[in-house]
Amino acid sequence: MHLGSSRTVASFSYERRDAHKGYTDRFLDMDLSRPSISVKTVPLQIKKIFVGGRGYDLWLLWNAVDAGTQWDDPQNAICIASGPMGGTPAYPGSGKSIVTAISPLTGSVIDSNVGGYFGPYLKFSGFDALRISGKCASDTIVFIDGISRKVDIIEMSGLPDDAYALSSELTDHFCQGKPMDISVVSAGPGAANTRMGCLNFSWYDSARGRVRYKQAGRGGIGTVFADKRIRAVVARWEKVSVKSNNPADLDAVKNVARCHAQEIVALDPKQNEMARIGTTHLVPIMNDFDLLPTKNFQFGSHPAAFLIGREAFEKLFDPGFDGCWKGCTVACAHGVKDFVPFTGAYRGQRVFVDGPEYETIAGCGSNLGIFDPYTILEMNFYCDAYGLDTISVGTALAFVMECFERGLITTDHTGGLDLSFGNRLNALELVHQMASGSGFGAIVGQGVRRMKGIFAKTFGADASLLNDIGMESKGLEFSEYMTKESLAQQGGYGLALKGPQHDEAWLIFLDMVHNFMPTFEQKAEALHWFPMFRTWFGLCGLCKLPWNDIVPEDNKDTPEPAKVMKHVQWYADYYTAVTGNPASPETLITMSERVYNFQRLFNLKMGFGTREHDSLPYRAMGPVTVEEYESRQQRYDDQLTGTHQVDIIGKDTAWKVAVLREKREAQYELLKDAVYKRRGWTSDGIPTVATVKRLGIDFPDVMTLLAAHGVK
Amino acid sequence: MVFIDDKPYAWQADMTLADLLARLPDGDIYAVVKFDGKLISRPFFASTMVPDGARIVPVPMIAGG
Ligand code: SF4
Numbered sequence: 160m161h162l163g164s165s166r167t168v169a170s171f172s173y174e175r176r177d178a179h180k181g182y183t184d185r186f187l188d189m190d191l192s193r194p195s196i197s198v199k200t201v202p203l204q205i206k207k208i209f210v211g212g213r214g215y216d217l218w219l220l221w222n223a224v225d226a227g228t229q230w231d232d233p234q235n236a237i238c239i240a241s242g243p244m245g246g247t248p249a250y251p252g253s254g255k256s257i258v259t260a261i262s263p264l265t266g267s268v269i270d271s272n273v274g275g276y277f278g279p280y281l282k283f284s285g286f287d288a289l290r291i292s293g294k295c296a297s298d299t300i301v302f303i304d305g306i307s308r309k310v311d312i313i314e315m316s317g318l319p320d321d322a323y324a325l326s327s328e329l330t331d332h333f334c335q336g337k338p339m340d341i342s343v344v345s346a347g348p349g350a351a352n353t354r355m356g357c358l359n360f361s362w363y364d365s366a367r368g369r370v371r372y373k374q375a376g377r378g379g380i381g382t383v384f385a386d387k388r389i390r391a392v393v394a395r396w397e398k399v400s401v402k403s404n405n406p407a408d409l410d411a412v413k414n415v416a417r418c419h420a421q422e423i424v425a426l427d428p429k430q431n432e433m434a435r436i437g438t439t440h441l442v443p444i445m446n447d448f449d450l451l452p453t454k455n456f457q458f459g460s461h462p463a464a465f466l467i468g469r470e471a472f473e474k475l476f477d478p479g480f481d482g483c484w485k486g487c488t489v490a491c492a493h494g495v496k497d498f499v500p501f502t503g504a505y506r507g508q509r510v511f512v513d514g515p516e517y518e519t520i521a522g523c524g525s526n527l528g529i530f531d532p533y534t535i536l537e538m539n540f541y542c543d544a545y546g547l548d549t550i551s552v553g554t555a556l557a558f559v560m561e562c563f564e565r566g567l568i569t570t571d572h573t574g575g576l577d578l579s580f581g582n583r584l585n586a587l588e589l590v591h592q593m594a595s596g597s598g599f600g601a602i603v604g605q606g607v608r609r610m611k612g613i614f615a616k617t618f619g620a621d622a623s624l625l626n627d628i629g630m631e632s633k634g635l636e637f638s639e640y641m642t643k644e645s646l647a648q649q650g651g652y653g654l655a656l657k658g659p660q661h662d663e664a665w666l667i668f669l670d671m672v673h674n675f676m677p678t679f680e681q682k683a684e685a686l687h688w689f690p691m692f693r694t695w696f697g698l699c700g701l702c703k704l705p706w707n708d709i710v711p712e713d714n715k716d717t718p719e720p721a722k723v724m725k726h727v728q729w730y731a732d733y734y735t736a737v738t739g740n741p742a743s744p745e746t747l748i749t750m751s752e753r754v755y756n757f758q759r760l761f762n763l764k765m766g767f768g769t770r771e772h773d774s775l776p777y778r779a780m781g782p783v784t785v786e787e788y789e790s791r792q793q794r795y796d797d798q799l800t801g802t803h804q805v806d807i808i809g810k811d812t813a814w815k816v817a818v819l820r821e822k823r824e825a826q827y828e829l830l831k832d833a834v835y836k837r838r839g840w841t842s843d844g845i846p847t848v849a850t851v852k853r854l855g856i857d858f859p860d861v862m863t864l865l866a867a868h869g870v871k
Numbered sequence: 872m873v874f875i876d877d878k879p880y881a882w883q884a885d886m887t888l889a890d891l892l893a894r895l896p897d898g899d900i901y902a903v904v905k906f907d908g909k910l911i912s913r914p915f916f917a918s919t920m921v922p923d924g925a926r927i928v929p930v931p932m933i934a935g936g
Contacts, residue, residue: 429905430930430931440910444912447913447914447915448902448912448913448914668902669933672913673900707933708934710931710933715897721933723933
């Protein structure tokens, strides 16, 4: 133990309330500026409307901020919650925490979900949710000790800079000989020096005798954490069992959990083999279908993609039963042991890399023209240790590499770095620079939206080309799927509340490969149901992977195979068994609709959340350049002549690019109309008064907000 | 004999994966299959020969990462 001096600046003892039917009905509220610690009750009406998890976070954050609150204002709050089923060890994927804050990238509310043990330990310590506002004057640790029933705010010096060492040392420091009892939330120097900081949520891997972590990556919540000078939030709790939530019907929980857990054990080895190779199987599949982002989303495949897919990582992963929460039989949280970085502070040392998952492989690999699994591992390791979101880092680096290759920026701007695609050493150098806030990395760390402004205004680059190729929407960098050929997934990204992240809807295969939704109305229906059901997992403290990554053998013979209705029914049964509130597949959707619409209104409150904010860079819709068009010429020519009945004889490629663009942009606008209508929103994308009344979220301040926007 | 999801089907010489799946009532819904443990995607069904004794398991592809 090498930590320096510490001073407890606030301490609070409390009577712990055990979870009852999945809830403690209390939340922990902290203001670091004062500092103050208090325990508050969740009103019954709020519990009914917001359910838990992301719903509770949004309600707590809504009440902490006003329309003018900026991400680095003390009022901005980091809210973390589990959910009523969170912490059940028997049911696969029941350990998620959901985090929200006002984002440094988007300026609006962001949500991110993450594994690790923190959310369940927080709940069993007596709190359904945690809200932290204010700022500290120096490095601070928040320690929530559910066993001793005490919360401390501790100023601490001599802490390691990076999350890799910090989570391990703090586990050691607080565990009293039982490291399994500790979960640490921490960021790192990259979070402090960029806008794309992530949070690492830890758990102790007793089989390997080491601390592991998962990331709440999207939207820069780690940056907010670092800005508050919080170095870590630590939770301490002891044994967890299926009884810990005191479910309404224990036997029913056990039964449904057994069904789902056993099905996964039986079918995963036949299907995607998540327990052996995680999500790395997606790399070759996406590549085969021209969906693997390559060189800043210009192309969807590359002949070298096989070097960074399933076959590479199945040899590199350390075999083991790797769940990020107890008892998850999907067990997809893999890692690589004894990896030796060749750059940075850990150069030459053996480290454990948690990951990579598909998104990191595509973002820090193919999208940068890098097809070397060891470079991807090193970027994965340092991004986590520095507290950087691998998706935003990958997409931001891909953007600067394309800008460099097109001459929009030069070595004069990059500090002499050659940022051609495939330059793995300079890609790593940029990650180190981003973490320290130095050199060109300080600009890259601002994210794609701000880089576009800087490159145009300061470096004189072509603003319209930057807008077309800069892969962000709402200020958030795209996650790693090609959407050019799937209008439904363009909606999945462009209409997502927080920005282009696939956790709301992943419709590419249904739309592009299977053509299950040829009409706008069918696409709009899918862009209603899937975001709603996926939202529901975040309300309940659940991981969505067990829902549709492993499916029943007869699923393809059901009327709606994409929805995996057998599992949806199991989730309804699970919710009923824990909370005692009867639920059906339909009521799960209504629960989500309330929270989903409330989050849309939250965007509106913060100055966003209308049609203009649901826009996409053209690269997400079609070929920006002649080179892109000609790389898939047959496909695009066929669409122009077939679908759009355009005469292309004698026309050059630049003309065809322009006409195709006109058609595709018009289609996206029609899709918006159809989705807004289906969701009960105005043509400007705002929930109508009838919708908010139907959902019971017609709070006085919501009605005032709608009136201010002329919505009746 | 070849096996799809452990069910036996007659094997023919020069048979491709596309030929085999075309004989199934729902063969057109498969986008990815595991072919003797290796992933094969639809764009490669027509160029993949099926040897006698091959084991094929359709892989559901409805979820992203
Ligand atoms: S499915 Fe994977 S990510 Fe989800 S809870 Fe289980 S181990 Fe964690």
